[in-house]
Amino acid sequence: MGIQRKGVVSGVNGNMVAVSFEDQVMQNEVAYVVSGGDRLKAEVIRVKGRTADLQVFEDTLGVRIGDTVEFSNELLSVALGPGLLGQVFDGLQNPLEDLAQAHGFFLKRGAYLSALDPDSRWEFTPIKRKGDKVRAGAKLGTVPERMFSHAIMVPFGLEGEWEVSEIVSKSEVALKDRVAELTNEAGETIAVTLVQNWPVKLPIRAYAQKMKPSKPLVTKIRIIDTLVPVAVGGTFCTPGPFGAGKTVLQHLLSRHADVDVVIVAACGERAGEVVEVLTEFPHLSDPRTGRTLMDRTIIICNTSSMPVAARESSVYTAVTLAEYYRQMGLNVLLLADSTSRWAQAMREMSGRLEEIPGEEAFPAYLESRIASFYERAGLVKLYDGSTGSVTIGGSVSPAGGNFEEPVTQATLKVVGAFHGLSRARANARRYPAIDPLESWSKYPTFVDAENVEKSRRILRRSAEVGQMMKVVGEEGTTMADFVEYLKGEFFDGVYLQQNAFDKTDEATSADRQVHVFDVVEKVMDHVFSFKTKEEARQFFQELRRSFINWNSQAFGSDEFRRTEGEIRQRIV
Amino acid sequence: MKIYTEITRIAGDVITVEAEGVGYRELAEVRSPQGLSLAQVIRIDGKRVSLQVLAGSRGITTDARVRFLNRPMQVPFSDGLKGRVFTGSGEPRDNGPVLRDGMIPIGGPSVNPARRVVPKTMVRTGIPMIDIFNTLVESQKLPIFSIAGEPYNPLLARIAMQAEVDLIVLGGIGLKYDDYLFFRETLEHEGALARSIMFIHTASDPTVEGLLVPDMALAVAEQFALKGERVLVLLTDMTNFADAMKEIAITMEQIPSNRGYPGDLYSQLAARYEKAVDFKGAGSITVLAVTTMPGDDVTHPVPDNTGYITEGQFYLKGGRIEPFGSLSRLKQQVNGDTRADHRAIMDRMIQLFAEYRETLEKRSMGFHMSAWDEKLLKYGARFEKEMMDLSVNIPLERALDLGWEILADCFTVSEVGMKQALVDQFWPGEKEKK
16 A cells, blocks of 8 residues: 555536546545545545546535545444444544534534544453454453443454454553454464444344344334334334324334344434434433433434435444444344435435436335345344344335335335334324334234234224214114224224323333233123113223223332222123 | 636526636626626536526527636625615615625535534414414424415514514515515514515526525524524525426436426425524524425425424415414423413314314214204304414413313313313313402
8 A cells, every 4th residue: 555546526516526536446435535625525436437436425515626535445434342332423423522512513524533532441351361262253352331341352354263362451441452462374463452443334244143033122112012013133114204203203212122222323304303312311211221321322313404425324334333232242223214314315326426217216226225224134143152133123204105105115125014104193193103004014922913913803893994984974883893993992092002201101011011901802802782882982981091091000000900900890 | 817708508597618627516707798697506527517597597698708706605794684685696685785794605514413402492473373282492493384375475474573583584485576575564564674684586586596595594594593693584485496496407407306306305405494403502593484385285295305304384274374284393392381271272172173173074964963063163163263363463371361261162161171270270260269
């Protein structure tokens, strides 16, 4: 190496810059466009003859023909090491808080900061000893990071077997201090520090095998856990029109899901929503650990007005961080809001590259990009026998709320669960607005599957009767049908709907769901004999009121038991 | 400075000139027999530089003289702006002097999300449909979705007049000249001209000029907000802005994504709307923007993309703010601290109004009207007349009291079913008993 490869700008179109170069360039290489006093980060995305097309992660205002471009010889990468938890990064892993301290209110063009504090010091405890044989991903030692013991691992890119030729004893080290040295048979040596870099667009594959996700991931949202469950290491998507509550649902998941680490990728959405998370999380406590939610969360934030190319990389940055914590044997949940904005970022670039467009001008590679992103989820067995997982949940913002559009369709093909939000449910204030009949899941639930199927049948029948009643009125409906209708409405009202503003109802543990579902089941099974429809309606109204009270009583408390007794009495 | 005269392409309002050393989005002056116009660089490909000509390309000759100004689009910023009216390219539209002080660039960088704060100040408008049911919050960005022909501009003007803000910045894009005069007269009549700044592009002005209006208005608003002023930015009509972008995109032979709109419509709209902000320790920007919906179709690309960006919407229909379909996503931040009965009145009155709508439907289908239906009909009529009518202008507290009066007039305490504590405190007659 030695000499830096350079090029010159030969064209500018939005955030795409064409560069003519002399020697060679690498696809997806990071380059810097030197414009005025700024160095603008960019990525090579196409090469044609002696011209490379770069997507610039910044505003290209004032970039001129003839401006110098410096190639970095590196793929777009993130830094992986202790200190990531609790941080807020932009799509290129710049810490936003540090940027704010350095540059004030506005995001300054061309200002980049290191993701991890190079001066931070950590208590390193070795696991491996000199002479041990290791391979990529093996844990050499640990440092304490918040509530976790953060594993320092053999760089994921190393091939074959290496020997630990040197390792420091238990001591305090700085982020970039050498903690170990590895040697292979060919005599190459490599120094290991607390931090390693990894290119975001490549999955980390340092594990023994990928397993089938089959264990339910408890989200504490009843409609999800019971009807359309998510699995540890699985994937799900949440499409919905604006105002249907996608973001609220994602916030609830990020708070209550039963995982070790949550990564929130706010991709091209409103800045205000991220701010809510930022302000709330440091004050909310995680019931599992008693620490704040922020301690287990990383936020990747590339909101709608931030540069669009960085939006494209933000989901990759997020999933790479997720894979990193998975490698330590942790369960990670990645929530991407919204994958449509990411797809739109691809569409913008594709348009500037003048590629032949696919449906709705999305590029032809849309489907394969979406598929390969969701494929980075999974439950894996690591070399040391432990398991780790990445679960991915992506929200989708279909144009016009129409699920027939390319992004929703491409996503549905690859995910394991579909939580479709409906405007009708949102308008009727039935939250979460997941449509119980349209949505599906390929994963198992922890509630009795046969009973779930039965209640789904009742729901469907209830919806049919409801439709029919709109035409023939209550008078023209048989008593049997009317009771089916009321049963469905009851199931929806007391179980599928959940009050996000009620401290207790907001999150329902797995035990409680099984317990409550059993009672709901009793109601579904019960054969009622009402004399009039008015009587039937009144019965269910009262039952519903008791149930809703029950939902906001602490599980197992005296009042909980009392209400349960009352409810059970009504259905003897 | 070098002058280029080799124009190789004129299409739509975009010209292409052979030039060197030009910066992206830089400004140029184009002199042709038609006169002088500003132009902005929108693409550079080797020596071929494409510019959108603000005054339009009509009358431009192939040997027109193009002089690059080596700077991006700027707008003057000083207290002298207040009370003034400018065109879409920042020239005076009134008879005032040309301002050249403190030029600032437009379309500046985004606010760091880590420096944003959760908004918590209500903006009082005196319109019950907003104050009670969909409270406007300082630093909110909210569009008014409207069909052509609805009184959206009068509504915008009324909110501007009544909102307690330090500065009103009005950006008109494709505004009818009558509407411009209406805004001007209203501001003058209410004595608000001195705390207003207008950037007006009328329907008869060249399309390209309208593209700059939101950026100009927002750049100026941003500077005043940084100086501590609470600024309300009104933009009308953002659908015209989107259509102007569409026009340029098609001229530049960009591949359209949806109904001819460019693929970056979402990002372009977001870049403007996200300028709404509350600067911690300084002022704030609140954005209200009209988005006309062609054919009352909320799934049209412009309202659809807007809805995903903004924090709710006011839906104007039949001359009223429709309670269903309107939404202020930020109302929860403020309506808990106004008055104890605010949320309860908001929820209950809307639920009853929904029932009233169902009753109307039933009646139109010829179903029998029960005693309850009759009560709902009475309630609905009063609600529409005394709450929804846009001419109603009362403070929030008075509006809440009125809500109780209407409820008490139409229903019994148990039919309304509010918490007893609220009934004791607010139900007309109960208050007197105490």
